[in-house]
Amino acid sequence: MMRKNALAGIALLGALALTAVGCSSSSGGDGGGDASGDELITVGFAQTGSESGWRSANTESMKEAFSTENGFDLVFNAADNDPAAQIAAVRDFINQGVDAIVIAPIVEDGWDDVLQEAADADIPVILEDRTVSASEDLYVSWVGLDFEREGTYAGEWAVEQFGDTDTKMVVLEGTTGSAPANDRAKGFDDAIAGSSIEKIDSQTGDFTRDGGKTVMEGFLQKYGVDGIDLLYAHNDDMALGAIEAIEAAGGVPGEDIKIISIDAVKDGMLALIDGKINFIVECNPLLGELAADLVTQALDGGTPEKEIYVDDETFTPEQAAEVIDQRAY
Ligand code: GZL
Numbered sequence: 001m002m003r004k005n006a007l008a009g010i011a012l013l014g015a016l017a018l019t020a021v022g023c024s025s026s027s028g029g030d031g032g033g034d035a036s037g038d039e040l041i042t043v044g045f046a047q048t049g050s051e052s053g054w055r056s057a058n059t060e061s062m063k064e065a066f067s068t069e070n071g072f073d074l075v076f077n078a079a080d081n082d083p084a085a086q087i088a089a090v091r092d093f094i095n096q097g098v099d100a101i102v103i104a105p106i107v108e109d110g111w112d113d114v115l116q117e118a119a120d121a122d123i124p125v126i127l128e129d130r131t132v133s134a135s136e137d138l139y140v141s142w143v144g145l146d147f148e149r150e151g152t153y154a155g156e157w158a159v160e161q162f163g164d165t166d167t168k169m170v171v172l173e174g175t176t177g178s179a180p181a182n183d184r185a186k187g188f189d190d191a192i193a194g195s196s197i198e199k200i201d202s203q204t205g206d207f208t209r210d211g212g213k214t215v216m217e218g219f220l221q222k223y224g225v226d227g228i229d230l231l232y233a234h235n236d237d238m239a240l241g242a243i244e245a246i247e248a249a250g251g252v253p254g255e256d257i258k259i260i261s262i263d264a265v266k267d268g269m270l271a272l273i274d275g276k277i278n279f280i281v282e283c284n285p286l287l288g289e290l291a292a293d294l295v296t297q298a299l300d301g302g303t304p305e306k307e308i309y310v311d312d313e314t315f316t317p318e319q320a321a322e323v324i325d326q327r328a329y
Contacts, residue, residue, distance in 0.1 A: 038071065040068060040071055040072060040073040041071055041072050041073065041099045041100065041295065041296075041299060042072075042073045042075065042096075042098045042099045042100075043066050043072050043073070043074055043075065043098060043099065043100050043101070043102060043295060044075045044077070044089075044090070044092075044093030044096065044098040044100075044101045044102070045062055045066065045074055045075065045076050045077065045101075045102045045103075046077050046079065046086050046089045046090050046093070046101070046102070046103045046104070046105075047059055047062070047076065047077065047078045047079065047104050048078070048079060048081055048086070048104050048105075048106045048129075048130075048175075049078050049079055049080040049081040049082075049106075050078055050080075051081050051175075051206065051207045051208050051237070052207050052208065052209075052235055052236070052237040052263070052265070053236065053237055053263070053265035053266065053267055053268075054207075054235060054236070054237070054263045054265050054283065054285045055207075055285075057265065057285040057286065057329035058104065058128075058129060058285035058286075058287060058288075059076075059078070060288075061285060061286045061287060061288035061289075062074075062102070062128070062287070062288040062291060063076070063288070064288055065288030065289045065291060065292040066102075066288065066291075066292055066295075070292065072292070072295075075093065075096065075098060077089035077092075077093075079106060081106055081175065081206065081207075082106070083106045083107045083110060083177075086103070086105070086106050087110065087111070087114050090103060090114050090118065091114055091117065093118075093123075094114075094117055094118055094121050094123060097121075097123075098123060099123070099299060100123060100124050100125070100126065100295045100298060100299060101118055101123055101124070101125045101126070102125075102126045102127075102128055102291050102295065103125060103126075103127055103128070103139075104127075104128050104129040104130055105127060105130050105131070105132050105179075106130070106175060106177075106178060107175065107176075107177035107178050108130070108131060108132050108133045108177060108178065108179050108182065109132075109133050109177060111132040111133070111134040111138070112134045112135070112138065115132075115134050115138035115139060116138060118138075119138055124139075124140045124295070124298040124299065125138070125139040125140060126139065126140055126141055126142075126143070126291055126294045126295055126298065127139050127141070127142040127143070127144070128142070128143050128144060128287045128290075128291045129143075129144045129145075129285075129287060130144065130178055130179040130180060131144065131179045132179075136306060140294065140298045140304060141294045141298070141304045141305060141306055141307070141308065142306070142307050142308070143287055143290045143291055143294060143307075143308040143309075143310065144287065144308075144309070144310065145283050145284060145309065145310055145312055146183075146309050146312070147179055147180045147182075147183035147184050147187070147283075148183040148184070148186055148187040149187060149312070150180075150183075150184055150187065150262050150281045150283055150312060151183060151184035151185060151186060151187025151188035151189075151190075151191070151262075152187035152188070152190065152191045153187075153281045153312070153314050154184070154187070154188050154191075154232060154260045154262060154279070154281050155187060155188035155189070155190070155191025155192045156191045157260060157279045157314070158188075158191070158192055158195075158197055158230065158232065158260055159191060159192055159195045159197065161258070161278075161279075162195075162196070162197055162229070162230060162258070163192070163195035163196060163197065164195075164196060165196055166196050166198070167196055167197045167198065167229045167230050168198055168200050168223070168227060168228055168229050168230070169197050169198065169199050169200065169228075169229065169230040169231070169232060170199075170200060170201045170202065170216075170219045170223070170228055170230075170231055170232075171185070171188075171199060171201070171202035171203075171231075171232045171233075171234075172203070172204075172205040172211075172212050172215055172216065172231065172232070172233040172234060172238040172239070172242060173185065173202055173203060173204040173205065173234055174204065174205075174206070174207045174234035174235060174238075175204065175206050175207050176204045176206075178207075180234060180235075180262075180283075181204065181234055184234050184262060185202075185234075188232060197230065200223065200227075200228075201219055201222070201223070203215045203218070203219075205233075205234075205238040205241065205242075207234065207235050207237060207238060208237055208238065208241070209237045209238065209240050209241040210241060211238060211241065212233060212237060212238025212239060212240065212241030212242045212245075213241030213242065213244050213245045214241070214245075215238075215242075216231070216241065216242035216245035216246065217245045217248075217249075220245060220246065220249045220251075224249075225246065225249055225250065225251035225256050225257065226256075228257050229257065229258065230257065230258045230259075230260070231257055231258070231259045231260070232260050233259065233260070233261045233262070234262055235261065235262055235263045235283075236261045236262070236263040236264070236265050236267060236268025236271075236277075236280065237263075237265075237267075237268075238261075239259050239261035239268065239271070239277055240267055240268065240271060242259065243259070243271060243276050243277075253276040253277070254274075254275045254276045254277060254278055255275075258278045259276070259277045259278055260277075260278060260279045260280075260281075261277050261279075261280050261281075262280065262281045262282075262283055263280070263282070263283050263285075264280045264281070264282035264283065264315060264320075264327075265285075265329060266324075266327070266329065268280055269315065269320045269324055269327070270324070272315060272316075272317050272320045273317055273320050273321050273324065275317060278316075278317075279314065279315070279316060280314065280315045280320070281312060281314050281315075282312045282313050282314065282315065283312060284310050284311075284312060285329060286328060286329065287310065290308060290310070294308070
């Protein structure tokens, strides 16, 4: 688990990415040239896969930031939520001799060896989105969200709404072993401790809509609509799958079973406005410019911040309705 030094906010210095065009591809890379003939920085990006709407927005943000126009040659790999495949992709980047590697690690554990190999090859590694349990000496920086705080925000709202009445809750957990699943559970559980909210079941839906639907179908078969008062979903996609299951079982999501979710992607916010979800904690996926800035600093011999947190906010249906048309994802 990483130390948490929350930072108030970071200026997005997109202009810095342009200096990348001027810097030679160091550390073994042999990037091609761009229209102006300058060396491109070759960056290997190991993405988790395409498991959710959040992930699609994150991938788009990364591809936009690591564009040729910004001085990068992006080698992209999506590991289909398979931790072994993702580690193999990073090893392949090392063998290719890329200039830098960016990883959104599917799970926290298992990274020590391949990160050491990257260090031995003098290839800087930047983590974006999720964190790892490996020594922080093995990567330059991490940029992402405070997952434990997201869980705390969700739990505090639940206590505010239901804390005094006996409430039976089920949980759709994120990918087993992932930092968001671990930390969102911890933050939420700590926040509801001592309240009348009882967790009667908890299972991973792997951050996917199908996974959330299947697991919720199981909960409904086991407890019935009347046996569940509250659902805490670690992301919107699983909440949206659960909504389908609740409606198929004759229940009214947001009324018979209250729903709290995390991400605030478009489909989740629309369900919130429709009253099918009751509260959403945002998790901003637009990390591309920050990640590109960290790569540029690392290759320019700079010493970027070790941890960079992007702020989140929370939404009620009314708040979502006010902002839905202005949101970037
Ligand atoms: C959180 C991110 C999680 C999202 C899910 O930063 O890692 O993974 O909450 C996504 O939607 O699949």
